Amino acid sequence: MKTNILVIGSGISGLTYAIKVAGLNPQLNLVIISKNNLLESNTKYAQGGIAVVSNFQKDSFDKHVQDTLTAGAGACDEAVVRFVVEEGHERLNELIEWGAQFDTKSNSNGLHLTREGGHSEKRIVHHKDKTGLEIQKSLIKKIKTFSNISLLENHTLVDLITDHHTGTDYKRCYGAYVISNLKQEIIKISAQITVLSTGGAGQLFSHTTNPKNATGDGLGAAYRAKVFMEGLPFVQFHPTALYPKINGNTFLISEAVRGEGGILKTLSGDEFMLEYHEKADLAPRDIVARSIAEVVNESQDPYVLLDCSAISEDDFQNQFPTIKENCQKIGINPPEDAIPVIPAAHYFCGGIRVNQQGESQLKGLYAIGECSHTGLHGANRLASNSLLESLVFSHRAALDSLKQITGSLPPKEFYDAIPDWEGEQQISDLKISSIGKMKKQLQKLMTSKVGIFKTSQGLTEAELELKNIFLETRDIYQQNKLTLGICELRNMVSVAYLMIKQSQDLKKNKGVFYNHDYVE
Ligand SMILES: Cc1cc2nc3c(=O)[nH]c(=O)nc-3n(C[C@H](O)[C@H](O)[C@H](O)COP(=O)(O)OP(=O)(O)OC[C@H]3O[C@@H](n4cnc5c(N)ncnc54)[C@H](O)[C@@H]3O)c2cc1C
Numbered sequence: 001m002k003t004n005i006l007v008i009g010s011g012i013s014g015l016t017y018a019i020k021v022a023g024l025n026p027q028l029n030l031v032i033i034s035k036n037n038l039l040e041s042n043t044k045y046a047q048g049g050i051a052v053v054s055n056f057q058k059d060s061f062d063k064h065v066q067d068t069l070t071a072g073a074g075a076c077d078e079a080v081v082r083f084v085v086e087e088g089h090e091r092l093n094e095l096i097e098w099g100a101q102f103d104t105k106s107n108s109n110g111l112h113l114t115r116e117g118g119h120s121e122k123r124i125v126h127h128k129d130k131t132g133l134e135i136q137k138s139l140i141k142k143i144k145t146f147s148n149i150s151l152l153e154n155h156t157l158v159d160l161i162t163d164h165h166t167g168t169d170y171k172r173c174y175g176a177y178v179i180s181n182l183k184q185e186i187i188k189i190s191a192q193i194t195v196l197s198t199g200g201a202g203q204l205f206s207h208t209t210n211p212k213n214a215t216g217d218g219l220g221a222a223y224r225a226k227v228f229m230e231g232l233p234f235v236q237f238h239p240t241a242l243y244p245k246i247n248g249n250t251f252l253i254s255e256a257v258r259g260e261g262g263i264l265k266t267l268s269g270d271e272f273m274l275e276y277h278e279k280a281d282l283a284p285r286d287i288v289a290r291s292i293a294e295v296v297n298e299s300q301d302p303y304v305l306l307d308c309s310a311i312s313e314d315d316f317q318n319q320f321p322t323i324k325e326n327c328q329k330i331g332i333n334p335p336e337d338a339i340p341v342i343p344a345a346h347y348f349c350g351g352i353r354v355n356q357q358g359e360s361q362l363k364g365l366y367a368i369g370e371c372s373h374t375g376l377h378g379a380n381r382l383a384s385n386s387l388l389e390s391l392v393f394s395h396r397a398a399l400d401s402l403k404q405i406t407g408s409l410p411p412k413e414f415y416d417a418i419p420d421w422e423g424e425q426q427i428s429d430l431k432i433s434s435i436g437k438m439k440k441q442l443q444k445l446m447t448s449k450v451g452i453f454k455t456s457q458g459l460t461e462a463e464l465e466l467k468n469i470f471l472e473t474r475d476i477y478q479q480n481k482l483t484l485g486i487c488e489l490r491n492m493v494s495v496a497y498l499m500i501k502q503s504q505d506l507k508k509n510k511g512v513f514y515n516h517d518y519v520e
Contacts, residue, residue: 002415003031003150004405006175006191008157008218010034011041012132013369013390014197015139019098020398022146028405029148031189033155033178035213035484038140042199042210042370043387046132047254047322049102049124050391051384052088054111059121061085068385071118071284072378073511075234080356080375084385084392091391092125100138102127114319115259116383118284122259124384129254129320135387154181156484157217158421160194160225160365166418170410173225173365177421181484186421192409193364193401196222196352197394200370201495203439203488205345206447209238209252218371220491222352223498227360231350231373232495233503233513236381237452238346239288240264242339243303244330250344251326253306255383257339258282260319261310264292265338267301286380286512289343293452296342303342308335343452347386349377349512350502358397364404366397379511435476435485439492442469446496454503454515463500469493 005021007014010032018030034040053059064085069076096102102125103112113122127134143149161174175191198218202210219229240253258264258281264273276291277283283291292304308316316335317324327334352360352367354374359366369390376389449462473493477486509518 001031001187001189003175003189003191004028005030005193005195005401006189007032007195007197008176009041009197009199009369009371010038011043011197011199011369011390012135012139012387013394014195015143016391016394017195017197017368017398018149019139019142019146020395021402022149024398025402026148029150031150031152031191032143033152033157033189035154035156035181035217037153038151039136040211040213041136042214043132044136045209045211045252046135046387047129047252048116048256048384049114049126049131050088050092050387051116051119051123051382052092052125052388053085053123054089054125055113055121055123059123063120064123067118067120068376068382069378071380071382071511073380075378075510077375083356084376084389087392087395088388091388091395095135095138095391098138098142100127100135102131102134114256115282116255117258117279117282117288118382124256124259126256128318129256129322132387155179156181156487157198157221158186158482158487160221161188161190161418162225162362164225166414168410168414170363172363172410174415174418176221179482179484179487184481184483186482188418188420190415190418192405192415193366195397195401196365196367196371197369198371200348201492202345202348204443204446204492204496204499205451206443207241207250207342207344209241209250209344209346211249215488215492216495217488217491218367219351219498220494222360222367223494225362225365227362227365228353229351229373229498230353230502232348232499233506234349234377234379234511235345235499236285236347236349236512237289237343239285239292239343240306240341241344242326242330243342244340246326246329252344252346253323253339253341254320255285257306257308257311257320257323260315262306262308263310264288264341265305265307266295266299267305284380285383286514289452290514292341292343303340305338306341307338309338311335347381349373349379349381354393356396357400358393359400366401368393368397379513434472435489438469438472439489442466442492442496445469446499450496450500450503452514456504456515456517459500459504463504466493466496466500470497
């Protein structure tokens with residue numbers, strides 16, 4: 001298969017990028033591949049909303065910039081923070097033009113704004129408590145209006161095509177080898193521009209708010225293509241995930257609940273957040289997550305409670321219908337009943353290093369959204385800044401790739417001659433049953449030794465244990481037919497390895513990174 005542009009991933013980043021490019025240059029052909037259906041993504045599950053300065057009477061770009069820098073603990077790129085904050089408004093309007101609807105104030109057409117942890121003002125634009133689903137559905141509807149975009153669901157990135165495969169020295173990316181999940185065959189998609197928008201890797205941990213497909217595939221493929229990655233130790237744990245799992249998944253209790261008056265309490269009914277931070281329940285996420293983890297460790301209680309009784313029944317129903325519905329599934333009825341919560345792996349602040357246009361160090365390879373490292377989040381993401389980052393960088397990457405594609409590229413004959421997949425294609429699938437077991441083993445290891453609290457000894461042990469998992473994974477990879485499950489496991493192991501190595505290199509606690517040995 002040949003295309004001008006290959007987009008890998010169909011969350012907010014991939015879809016926004018593709019809509020932009022396809023609209024600006026209808027002559028170009030785009031292919032979007034998605035591991036499952038188009039909807040399934042981290043984007044679909046985003047509840048809180050998008051942080052955008054809208055109320056200029058009270059709020060300002062400077063305040064949003066400052067809040068982002070404070071959360072990022074001195075590790076943000078200030079220039080990036082500023083343009084992301086300043087361009088957000090225009091990108092949000094575009095999203096609204098494409099059909100996404102956001103809640104408005106009851107007495108006017110102005111957007112209803114809510115507040116989340118670390119924000120000094122109310123600036124979160126939202127659609128009830130299912131902002132991501134609304135955005136994702138609108139983008140899918142819009143993307144289907146373009147005849148120059150082909151959509152391939154149930155297709156999984158295996159590896160990026162680089163000089164390693166072509167024997168050339170253009171130092172570019174030329175597309176990707178992709179596995180069709182249903183037919184289990186590997187196809188080659190050659191492309192002048194390739195975009196990774198594959199999201200995060202929350203599945204590396206036992207408790208995560210991310211869906212099952214968040215296995216860090218883009219990061220794993222970029223690592224094999226020798227693309228530079230940074231900031232991987234900065235994994236944000238969301239402080240409040242619902243303690244009991246629903247159908248094996250951990251459900252998020254949005255920070256907006258605390259923004260509207262929810263208070264964290266011990267099982268004995270004591271408030272505790274003021275002991276840890278002056279902003280109490282609205283302190284930055286890393287502090288709230290660590291505080292809860294500490295309370296849970298000390299008390300040996302399995303969870304803490306989120307008391308929502310300060311929120312009226314009507315307001316809760318109106319603003320948090322999905323949270324209410326999910327709590328009711330396990331017999332809890334907020335705001336009357338307090339919600340049992342624990343921290344869960346939520347957001348990868350690190351990723352593929354990109355420039356201000358979203359391009360990686362490998363020419364023709366862009367990375368946008370959660371798989372990228374732009375410099376916006378630093379050592380800790382400010383709540384609701386990630387959807388914003390996706391919108392702003394999709395726009396920038398789209399404009400930049402349009403420029404690049406009309407510039408000088410390798411000749412057409414070169415793309416025609418790209419070799420087919422020559423990797424391991426065995427027929428036996430004897431060991432496939434062990435993949436699920438190994439994923440669980442890896443999750444357990446990462447949770448206990450590379451989770452909210454780390455120690456240098458724990459990281460050394462994690463490295464050793466990971467080596468065994470790596471060797472077993474390599475055997476499975478080499479001896480079996482390539483499947484979605486093997487691809488995921490291989491990527492998870494690579495990301496875990498990078499995370500451990502980069503954590504060992506960090507010698508100071510910063511943002512969400514916390515090594516007990518560095519506490520002064
Ligand atoms: C529960 C939850 C709540 C959140 N709430 C908020 C919020 O309120 N505000 C906010 O700003 N952020 C929030 N976030 C974070 C935000 O949703 C994500 O960072 C953002 O949606 C990422 O978008 P993305 O397009 O980069 O990736 P995703 O939306 O995760 O999309 C990734 C895409 O890549 C595809 N993919 C992955 N691997 C492969 C592969 N190997 N081959 C092909 N396709 C592949 C997936 O199928 C998917 O289509 C939340 C996240 C979660 C999980």
